[in-house]
Amino acid sequence: MWNMKTAIYIGKREAVSDPCLQTLWDDLRAGGCELDFLAEGESPDEGHDMLLSVGGDGTFLSASMLVAGKDIPVMGVNLGRLGFLSENRPSAVASAILTGEYTVENRAMLKADVHTGNPELDEFPYALNEFTVHRSGAAMLGVEVSLDGVQLPTYWADGLIVSTSSGSTAYSLSAGGPIVLPESKVLIISPIAPHNLNVRPLVVPDNTEIRLRMHSRDENVIYTADNRTAVIPSGAEVGISVAQFSLKRVRLNRSNFIDALTEKLFWGEDVRNIK
Numbered sequence: 001m002w003n004m005k006t007a008i009y010i011g012k013r014e015a016v017s018d019p020c021l022q023t024l025w026d027d028l029r030a031g032g033c034e035l036d037f038l039a040e041g042e043s044p045d046e047g048h049d050m051l052l053s054v055g056g057d058g059t060f061l062s063a064s065m066l067v068a069g070k071d072i073p074v075m076g077v078n079l080g081r082l083g084f085l086s087e088n089r090p091s092a093v094a095s096a097i098l099t100g101e102y103t104v105e106n107r108a109m110l111k112a113d114v115h116t117g118n119p120e121l122d123e124f125p126y127a128l129n130e131f132t133v134h135r136s137g138a139a140m141l142g143v144e145v146s147l148d149g150v151q152l153p154t155y156w157a158d159g160l161i162v163s164t165s166s167g168s169t170a171y172s173l174s175a176g177g178p179i180v181l182p183e184s185k186v187l188i189i190s191p192i193a194p195h196n197l198n199v200r201p202l203v204v205p206d207n208t209e210i211r212l213r214m215h216s217r218d219e220n221v222i223y224t225a226d227n228r229t230a231v232i233p234s235g236a237e238v239g240i241s242v243a244q245f246s247l248k249r250v251r252l253n254r255s256n257f258i259d260a261l262t263e264k265l266f267w268g269e270d271v272r273n274i275k
Contacts, residue, residue: 004097005034007044007072009063011055018079020090021054027094038066048072050097050250053086057170060085061226064109064128064247073104075250084169084260085128088252101253106246107166107182108206113239116223116230126243127225129167132192133238134159134224136231139217140195146211147204155199159192159222162210162240169265177201182257187242210240 006028025035038044043066044051053063054077063074076086077093088096096102112125135141135158143155163172165184173179177190178201187208190201204210214221216234223232232238261267 003032003034004049005036005047006097007036007038007048007051009038009051009053009059009066011053011059011062018090020079021077024077024090024094028097031094031098033097043067044070044072046070046072050075052077052093055079055086057083057085058227061128065124065126065226068109068124068126068243068247069245071248073248073250075102084264085166085249087255087260092252092254096252103251103253104248105183105251107249108164108185108246109243110162110164110187111241111243112225113241114223114232114236116232118228118230121223121225121228121230125225127167128164128247129170129226130161130163130172130224131238131240132159132161132171132222132224133212133214133232134192134222135216135218136220136222137216137218141221141234142215143191144213144215145189147208149209152202153199155191155194156196157191157194157199160212161188161190161192162212163188163190164206164242169261172201175201178203179261187240206242208241212238212240214238 051067051072051074053060053074060076077088077090078086110127112131116122140156143160145152161172165180165182165186168180172188172190175190175192177188185206186203187206188203191199214234220231221234223230
């Protein structure tokens with residue numbers, strides 16, 4: 001693909017000199033791509049055709065905030081750790097971009113209705129993976145949850161996660177939540193260390209309006225939107241719904257979610273499955 005203007009977001013600046021990345025930059029330039037390395041705090045503009053996020057899934061989450069609401073697809077370039085959003089090795093990226101061997105898929109994002117006092121979160125109240133509320137001290141957290149106005153039993157736990165299908169392999173998975181295919185139009189509500197044996201994660205349609213109300217003997221609650229954190233009062237309410245826009249994520253044609261589960265989480269690893 002010739003004359004593609006590509007923005008590049010690098011999570012760790014020291015990675016710029018990585019030999020694998022240098023080869024990638026050379027190959028892209030040789031193929032006619034114009035590379036624009038973003039400075040800290042800089043966002044790509046509508047003139048960019050693609051954003052390369054270089055790092056792991058945390059870097060990808062930060063990069064997604066730079067293009068949310070813009071028609072700019074994001075491709076993750078992984079530098080060696082576990083990655084579902086950022087899964088592509090540098091050696092595979094250039095040829096895929098230059099030959100068009102990739103697919104742009106839409107990933108749902110979440111929007112929160114809450115005042116945190118953190119300008120970064122209040123001005124941009126979106127998340128790709130999940131929102132969480134978590135106790136800030138030793139006291140257990142009570143979370144009242146309503147779905148389109150219908151009240152659920154109160155969750156007594158360390159916290160609660162509301163995730164997208166993309167986030168099903170992130171924090172929600174660690175809390176015992178289900179794995180769902182990224183294209184599934186659902187939201188997942190997963191309690192964190194619930195103090196009740198019969199409380200389980202809940203999967204709801206993604207057009208559901210979710211409201212959370214927290215109460216605790218502690219004064220504050222920790223609130224997170226992906227990799228951003230704030231402290232809110234324990235009596236605060238949080239409204240969560242699917243955002244009016246989605247994130248455009250670039251997936252190489254040769255990759256798929258099931259293979260990623262097998263490779264990264266050893267899903268189905270069993271001596272009886274060895275051929």
